[in-house]
Amino acid sequence: MLYIAAVLGAGCAILMQPPRAGRRVPREGMPREPWRPREPVRMTLRGPLADMLPQSGIAELAGSLAHELNQPLTAITSNAHAAREFLAASEFNKELLKEIVDDMVDDASRASDIVRGVRALVLGEAPRMVPFNVADVVEQALDLARANATARCVAIERDIPEALPRAVGDPVEIRLVLLNLLVNALDAVASGRSSHDRRITVRARALDHEVRMAVQDNGAGVAADDLDKIFRPFYSSKPKGMGVGLSLSRALMERNGGHIQAIRNSGGGMTFECVLPQEALTLCHRTTGTAVFQWR
Ligand SMILES: Nc1ncnc2c1ncn2[C@@H]1O[C@H](COP(=O)(O)OP(=O)(O)OP(=O)(O)O)[C@@H](O)[C@H]1O
Ligand SMILES: [Mg+2]
Secondary structure: OOOHHHHHHOOOOOOOOOOOOOOOOOOOOOOOOOOOOOOOOOOEEOHHHHHHOOOOOHHHHHHHHHHHHHHHHHHHHHHHHHHHHHHHOOOOOHHHHHHHHHHHHHHHHHHHHHHHHHHHHHHOOOOOOEEEOHHHHHHHHHHHHHHHHHHOOOEEEEEOOOOOOOEEEOHHHHHHHHHHHHHHHHHHHHHHOOHHHOEEEEEEEEEOOEEEEEEEEOOOOOOHHHOOOOOOOOEEOOOOOOOOHHHHHHHHHHHOOOEEEEEEOOOOOEEEEEEEEEOOHHHHOOOOOOOOOOOO
16 A cells, blocks of 8 residues: 555656655545546436535535545545554654654644534634635645546646735635545546546636636536536536535635636636635735736
C-alpha cells in the first residue's frame, strides 16, 4: 500500500508537480479498472431521502456530511493501517512514521473543518470571509486530488497568473468546492477518455470586480437537457454517486457571496466556473480593467 500513488502513476503523463513527500496513501478513491467506453448516462433522482428535500434539509445535510467526510476518514484509516504495519516491524523509519502521523493530523483537522462548515451552513452562520490567495487554495485542492489523478493517469494543468488579486471568501469552503469539481472532472475524464488523453485545466482570472476560478475537463460532458438537473441534491449519473457534490458546492459558493455555473465546452467536456468577489480594488493594485478572458 505504501507509495501506491507513485507506483500507479509510473508511465502516466502527469503534468502536475510530483507527489509531496510524506503522502503515503491515496487521498481519494483509486479505481483501478481498465478504461472502457462510456455507457449511456442514466440520470436519476435517488432514494427515499430525495422525497424529503422539499420539506426538510436534513437529507441534504446528512448527504453532505457523508460525502465530504468520506475522503479524509478513508485517508486516516489507510494511514492508521500503514502506521500499525510500521510499528509491527522490528525496525522502522521514525521519520516516515512521523510523516504518516502528520498526515493523519492534517486529515482529522480537515474533517473537523468540514463538520464546522456544514454546521455553519445549516445554522445559517456567516462564513469566515477573508481575502485569500487563489493559487494557494487551488494548490491545496490539487494536493488532495493528486493521488486520484495519478491513479487514473490524468494530467492536470494550472493556468493562474502570479499577479492575480486576492479573492474574498472562506478559503476552507472554497477549497472544498474546488475539490468537488476536481473529483467530478476526474470521474468525467476517466470514464470518457482513454488514459493517454485525459486532461483537466484549473484556471483563475480577475475580471471586473471578481475572481473567476474554473475547472475544465475533456470528459464526455453533460447533455444540454441535463444542465439544469446536475445541481439538484441527490442527482447523479454515477453508479456509486450520491449526487451531493454540486448541490453542496453551489450552496457554499452562494453563502460566500459568489456563484457557480456549468458550461458545456464547445470542443466537448465541461467547465465549472466559480466566481467570488475580489478584494477591494484599492488593496489589490489592479493595473488594468481590460482583462479579456474566455473559459470556453
Ligand atoms: N465534470 C463533469 N463532467 C460531466 N458530468 C458531470 C461533471 N460534473 C458533474 N457532472 C454530472 O453531474 C452529476 C452530479 O454531480 P455531483 O457532484 O453533484 O454528484 P456525483 O458526482 O454524481 O456524486 P457525489 O455526491 O459523489 O459528488 C454527476 O453525477 C454527473 O452526471
Ligand atoms: Mg461529485
